[in-house]
Amino acid sequence: MKAGWALSVLLLFGCAGRVERGVEQIEFWGLGREGEVVAALIPEFERQNPGIRVALQQIPWIAAHEKLLTAYAGDATPDLAQMGNTWIPEFVAVRGLADLTPFAQSSRTIDGHDDFPGIWATNVVDGVLYGIPWYVDTRVLFYRSDVLAAVGYPQGPRTWSQWLDAMTRIQREHRCRFGILMPTNEFEPIEVLAMSNGSSFLDASGTHGAFEEPPFRDAFGFYVGMFHSGFAPVVSNTQVANLYQQFAQGEFAMHITGPWNVGEFKRRLPPEMEGRWATAPLPARDASQPTGISMAGGSSLVVFRASRHKEAARKLIEFLSVSARQVRFFELTGDLPARRSAWLAPALARDPYFPAFREQLERVQPFPKVPEWEQIATSIFQHGEAAVRRASTPAEALADLDRTANDILAKRRWVLARAEAKR
Amino acid sequence: MKAEARAAALFLAPALAVLGLFFFLPVVAGFALSLTDFDLYALGDLHNVRFIALHNYAAVLKSGIFWTALGNTLYFALVGGPLTVAVSLGAALLVNAKAARFKPLFRTVYFAPVVTTLVAVAIVFRFLYHPRFGAINRTLVSLGLPAIDWLGDPRWAMPAIILLAVWKNFGYNMIIFLAGLQTIPDELYEAARIDGAGVWRQFRHVTLPMLGPTFLFVGIVTAIGYLQLFPEPYVMTYGGPLNKTLSAVMLMYQEGFRWWRMGYAAAVAFLLCLVIAAATALQMRFQERR
Numbered sequence: 001m002k003a004g005w006a007l008s009v010l011l012l013f014g015c016a017g018r019v020e021r022g023v024e025q026i027e028f029w030g031l032g033r034e035g036e037v038v039a040a041l042i043p044e045f046e047r048q049n050p051g052i053r054v055a056l057q058q059i060p061w062i063a064a065h066e067k068l069l070t071a072y073a074g075d076a077t078p079d080l081a082q083m084g085n086t087w088i089p090e091f092v093a094v095r096g097l098a099d100l101t102p103f104a105q106s107s108r109t110i111d112g113h114d115d116f117p118g119i120w121a122t123n124v125v126d127g128v129l130y131g132i133p134w135y136v137d138t139r140v141l142f143y144r145s146d147v148l149a150a151v152g153y154p155q156g157p158r159t160w161s162q163w164l165d166a167m168t169r170i171q172r173e174h175r176c177r178f179g180i181l182m183p184t185n186e187f188e189p190i191e192v193l194a195m196s197n198g199s200s201f202l203d204a205s206g207t208h209g210a211f212e213e214p215p216f217r218d219a220f221g222f223y224v225g226m227f228h229s230g231f232a233p234v235v236s237n238t239q240v241a242n243l244y245q246q247f248a249q250g251e252f253a254m255h256i257t258g259p260w261n262v263g264e265f266k267r268r269l270p271p272e273m274e275g276r277w278a279t280a281p282l283p284a285r286d287a288s289q290p291t292g293i294s295m296a297g298g299s300s301l302v303v304f305r306a307s308r309h310k311e312a313a314r315k316l317i318e319f320l321s322v323s324a325r326q327v328r329f330f331e332l333t334g335d336l337p338a339r340r341s342a343w344l345a346p347a348l349a350r351d352p353y354f355p356a357f358r359e360q361l362e363r364v365q366p367f368p369k370v371p372e373w374e375q376i377a378t379s380i381f382q383h384g385e386a387a388v389r390r391a392s393t394p395a396e397a398l399a400d401l402d403r404t405a406n407d408i409l410a411k412r413r414w415v416l417a418r419a420e421a422k423r
Numbered sequence: 424m425k426a427e428a429r430a431a432a433l434f435l436a437p438a439l440a441v442l443g444l445f446f447f448l449p450v451v452a453g454f455a456l457s458l459t460d461f462d463l464y465a466l467g468d469l470h471n472v473r474f475i476a477l478h479n480y481a482a483v484l485k486s487g488i489f490w491t492a493l494g495n496t497l498y499f500a501l502v503g504g505p506l507t508v509a510v511s512l513g514a515a516l517l518v519n520a521k522a523a524r525f526k527p528l529f530r531t532v533y534f535a536p537v538v539t540t541l542v543a544v545a546i547v548f549r550f551l552y553h554p555r556f557g558a559i560n561r562t563l564v565s566l567g568l569p570a571i572d573w574l575g576d577p578r579w580a581m582p583a584i585i586l587l588a589v590w591k592n593f594g595y596n597m598i599i600f601l602a603g604l605q606t607i608p609d610e611l612y613e614a615a616r617i618d619g620a621g622v623w624r625q626f627r628h629v630t631l632p633m634l635g636p637t638f639l640f641v642g643i644v645t646a647i648g649y650l651q652l653f654p655e656p657y658v659m660t661y662g663g664p665l666n667k668t669l670s671a672v673m674l675m676y677q678e679g680f681r682w683w684r685m686g687y688a689a690a691v692a693f694l695l696c697l698v699i700a701a702a703t704a705l706q707m708r709f710q711e712r713r
Binding site for chain 1: 473
């Protein structure tokens with residue numbers, strides 16, 4: 001312990017010394033491909049801020065979560081990091097992140113008005129802002145426009161009833177073998193259907209499951225029904241040998257997937273498929289809503305509480321958030337920009353496939369902001385799969401899902417009750 | 424006499440102190456941890472730790488994933504273990520054979536994988552296992568056999584890991600077998616030959632019985648090592664595809680360091696320890712009876 005103090009004092013003086021000489025070093029952890037590509041933007045930042053040096057560390061996605069948590073446990077967090085926005089509640093629960101609310105209030109670049117509200121909300125836990133959206137991710141409907149046009153929906157189905165009608169006709173008229181592909185081991189389809197139907201998954205305090213409540217129950221019934229009516233094949237994504245080939249050959253007409261597949265579809269579909277596929281926002285529950293509601297994914301930039309260079313770290317966040325730089329980052333990575341103004345760039349606005357994402361991003365919603373969410377999400381798709389494969393009825397699956405979620409949340413209830421009692 | 428005992432204690436003290444500090448203390452602390460619900464909330468605030476007795480153990484035993492991981496681990500140990508021992512013995516016999524030349528060279532070559540870093544080995548094996556460009560699949564295809572997606576196919580991922588482990592580990596056991604072989608007196612073979620025993624019967628009735636204790640040692644050490652399977656799947660498959668290469672230690676690592684459920688992970692560790700103890704006891708019993 002004493003050694004620890006001595007070391008901190010040394011570090012303190014060490015850093016202070018550096019500041020005096022006018023050079024401050026900040027440590028930045030980037031994840032996966034983004035962590036590699038961002039290196040191309042750093043030299044310009046260092047030119048603009050001669051007093052700051054950025055030490056960039058690239059961490060593979062697969063190891064990122066444990067690396068960040070271990071770093072926190074070992075008092076070795078960087079100054080700032082890229083973080084999947086669904087992880088933020090966990091790092092808030094361990095009190096690892098710095099409050100960015102005052103920063104956003106005073107910054108001229110970042111104020112939240114240029115961001116998509118649903119994405120921004122993933123960074124706010126109990127009213128406090130902990131992250132600044134860097135790039136975004138969501139799910140939309142990819143479809144064979146030739147097939148959908150033949151059954152009367154050239155723009156794709158807009159509501160659930162149109163959706164069902166389209167699938168029924170596709171199969172009755174033998175236009176594709178299946179209406180839609182939703183691999184049973186992916187949880188996104190169930191989640192976006194539930195959110196579109198107004199479900200928040202958990203109760204308002206985030207301490208109990210709300211899976212037997214009508215919004216989730218009905219969406220779950222709709223999901224399971226698509227399999228039981230034969231509109232969707234009962235396969236997991238490891239059984240799909242070549243998605244692109246099957247899509248081109250008419251195995252299925254629709255698929256719910258994300259932005260990376262725009263590039264993949266362009267590259268991998270045979271040339272004769274050009275102009276015969278399109279993207280559309282998710283269908284709405286009914287005609288009273290413009291579109292369905294999708295997930296608010298992507299990465300944010302966060303500053304760690306233990307950082308001694310918060311000011312410099314915030315400068316880097318500001319630098320990376322400038323609209324033009326977000327466009328540049330999109331060109332380098334294919335990641336969709338978080339700022340609405342960046343979407344005016346021709347590469348995005350004139351592309352035939354990205355505008356559906358732009359429209360969808362206005363209607364995205366964060367998952368429940370509890371640290372246990374990932375565990376709960378895993379059991380959602382497991383229970384979905386059980387109902388789809390008729391191992392249990394939807395009602396049984398949902399009752400069990402609520403029980404499982406309540407078990408997982410037991411510790412959270414206890415922690416919250418204790419905090420309440422102390423107050 | 425007393426002075427002697429005191430001297431002995433003095434000489435033992437450093438070793439015992441190190442063992443106590445770095446072995447017994449962590450084991451006791453780990454066991455204590457397994458009786459608590461140390462998790463993410465506790466990482467944020469130590470007051471969020473509760474004593475929950477054997478609840479973690481019950482939860483582990485009830486969870487399907489633990490049994491999946493244990494099943495995978497046993498698959499690895501039961502297939503990979505005997506295979507490693509057999510290959511090691513074969514290599515030892517070859518290197519020890521009277522007709523063999525360049526013995527030191529072969530001994531070194533076979534032992535080299537043991538001292539090579541696993542991460543480097545894993546990178547090379549990933550190339551070898553590549554579904555399209557890997558040397559293994561190219562050979563298969565040129566022989567007219569279908570290509571195998573070694574690390575991506577749920578049925579083949581574990582065999583691929585086993586192959587890697589056997590290749591990496593047989594050299595160590597080979598050295599021990601070699602030592603065992605060299606302690607067998609030549610007279611025994613001479614006597615057997617005079618009695619008219621051929622090569623096979625010499626092996627069956629002289630070599631194998633004389634290697635009994637070596638077998639026991641090699642078997643136990645290999646079993647203990649293989650039941651703790653971790654680095655191979657960690658660097659090659661990360662437990663996938665479909666959890667088919669998820670080992671018990673891998674599960675413990677994921678629960679502990681990925682989700683930070685330390686209490687739960689500690690319980691997995693102690694249950695695995697029981698499995699290893701049982702496997703060792705079983706081998707000792709088996710050997711005694713023979």
